[in-house]
Amino acid sequence: MTETQTTDGRVPAAPLDAASVSFPDGRYGRRREPSRRRTGTTAVLTAGVIAAGVVTAWLLMESYGQDELxxxxxxxxxxxxxxxxxxxxxxxxxxxxxxxxxxxxxxxxxxxxxxxxxxxxxxxxxxxxxxxxxxxxxxxxxxxxxxxxxx
Incomplete structure (x- = not known):
């Protein structure tokens, strides 16, 4: 028995990569290319949401927070x-x-x-x-x- 054979004598198929697979045209819709990550946009939006939350909390504390009395x-x-x-x-x-x-x-x-x-x-x-x-x-x-x- 060789290394490429299984115990029942079959030869396993070669592993496929996603680029080599072709689907029939029009059957599964348009294949999308992987999009690049936008970490800069995500970081800016996250920082904006955090800053807005801090400003809102500060304004509410000034309006309704602990009184001096x-x-x-x-x-x-x-x-x-x-x-x-x-x-x-x-x-x-x-x-x-x-x-x-x-x-x-x-x-x-x-x-x-x-x-x-x-x-x-x-x-x-x-x-x-x-x-x-x-x-x-x-x-x-x-x-x-x-x-x-x-x-």
């Missing part, structure tokens, strides 16, 4: 009928004042008390405040909605 509810006490004592902290720039919206709701979720509380302008950046909010109904919660810079 932030608030956090620490506690509320509804043990006295007709009022709720709301304790909260405000982080603000030193030397500037703020105004915070405080509210209370009942079990159904209806607002039963609302007030805008002034935070004094001083050198502290963290201010803890306790405000007694008068309410009309049975208290379920005391909340600090948001704070904004005082005019």
């Amino acid at each position: 932030s608030e956090r509810l620490l506690a509320f006490d509804d043990s006295v009928p007709g009022q709720v004592e709301v304790t909260f902290e405000v982080y603000k720039p030193a030397g500037e004042g703020a105004t915070c919206a405080v509210r209370s709701r009942d079990l159904a979720g209806a607002e039963i008390g609302y007030a805008e509380v002034d935070v004094p302008a001083d050198d502290a950046t963290r201010v803890e405040m306790t405000y007694v909010l008068p309410v009309e109904g049975d208290v379920n919660t005391g909340e600090v909605l948001r704070c904004w810079q005082a005019d």
Whole structure:
């Protein structure tokens, strides 16, 4: 047995390359030549998409990002009928004042008390405040909605 024969005595066909294969005209459509890669165009488009994403993220952060003011509810006490004592902290720039919206709701979720509380302008950046909010109904919660810079 020679090297080119298989175990059953057949001679394997010579390997074909793609250039030597010819198909009947018109049967399989037009054969396309392999196109060259456009790595430069792909790199420029990828860099453009990344740059547009970074600019969009920066603009959204400027518009809707973290404010210089932030608030956090620490506690509320509804043990006295007709009022709720709301304790909260405000982080603000030193030397500037703020105004915070405080509210209370009942079990159904209806607002039963609302007030805008002034935070004094001083050198502290963290201010803890306790405000007694008068309410009309049975208290379920005391909340600090948001704070904004005082005019």
